[in-house]
Amino acid sequence: MAEPFLIGDRMTGGYGGADILHGCTVAVEKGEIAVIVGPNGAGKSTAMKAVFGMLNIHAGAVRLNGEDITRLSPQARVAKGMAFVPQTHNIFTSMTVEENLEMGAFLRRDDISGTIDEVYRLFPILKEKRRQAAGELSGGQRQQVAVGRALMTRPSVLMLDEPTAGVSPIVMDELFDRIIEVARTGISILMVEQNARQALEIADKGYVLVQGSNAYTDTGRALLDDPEVRRTFLGG
Ligand SMILES: Nc1ncnc2c1ncn2[C@@H]1O[C@H](COP(=O)(O)OP(=O)(O)O)[C@@H](O)[C@H]1O
Numbered sequence: 257m258a259e260p261f262l263i264g265d266r267m268t269g270g271y272g273g274a275d276i277l278h279g280c281t282v283a284v285e286k287g288e289i290a291v292i293v294g295p296n297g298a299g300k301s302t303a304m305k306a307v308f309g310m311l312n313i314h315a316g317a318v319r320l321n322g323e324d325i326t327r328l329s330p331q332a333r334v335a336k337g338m339a340f341v342p343q344t345h346n347i348f349t350s351m352t353v354e355e356n357l358e359m360g361a362f363l364r365r366d367d368i369s370g371t372i373d374e375v376y377r378l379f380p381i382l383k384e385k386r387r388q389a390a391g392e393l394s395g396g397q398r399q400q401v402a403v404g405r406a407l408m409t410r411p412s413v414l415m416l417d418e419p420t421a422g423v424s425p426i427v428m429d430e431l432f433d434r435i436i437e438v439a440r441t442g443i444s445i446l447m448v449e450q451n452a453r454q455a456l457e458i459a460d461k462g463y464v465l466v467q468g469s470n471a472y473t474d475t476g477r478a479l480l481d482d483p484e485v486r487r488t489f490l491g492g
């Protein structure tokens with residue numbers, strides 16, 4: 257089988273002390289949605305940072321479209337088409353919504369107005385609030401700003417760390433619908449989710465991480481149907 261579009265392949269590493277990731281693999285195919293779930297402290301955010309180049313791994317590799325990018329800086333990965341929305345501090349709260357989107361396009365030298373329009377089409381509320389400080393928005397709207405900002409580089413891969421953290425179930429469903437829409441445009445989505453059950457419902461592929469290792473890997477559907485996974489990680 258051909259290699260996935262983006263793969264963090266058997267990654268081992270941590271923050272300088274003991275390793276956090278132990279041969280951990282996560283991957284996503286072109287235009288698909290891959291979801292990483294698992295208990296608190298399992299290393300989900302660490303795996304995302306490793307894939308994005310914010311963490312040195314001393315074994316394993318990261319490859320994008322067949323190219324080894326293991327040694328590239330995060331900035332260089334952005335230039336290669338990767339975008340990352342971290343779990344926290346993912347917007348500039350004192351800047352307006354539109355300024356946040358403009359900041360997202362900092363690497364571009366071409367006309368960004370078309371991309372801003374696309375983001376506003378995806379998230380109409382952001383157009384209404386474009387002149388408001390992003391910090392004044394609701395939690396769900398801020399997450400839209402963060403995702404919209406990430407889309408401004410026109411990435412081929414969008415990485416999201418808990419995009420629905422702290423939002424209501426209705427807002428979560430809405431955000432997941434938008435994420436599906438983004439994937440349908442051909443952008444690969446690699447995301448971490450606390451709302452494991454709902455996220456696996458929309459996942460082409462799911463990864464259950466435990467203590468920095470892969471516990472279960474399968475399609476989202478198969479993981480939801482696996483009695484062991486349900487009992488241990490999905491609350492029955
Ligand atoms: N910046 C850091 N420096 C040192 N250890 C960290 C850092 N960030 C996370 N860790 C540790 O790495 C482990 C995995 O954390 P994390 O990847 O944030 O888990 P998750 O996202 O699955 O909740 C935890 O034991 C955590 O304490």
Ligand SMILES: [Mg+2]
Pocket residue numbers: 300301302343448
């Ligand atoms: Mg985390």
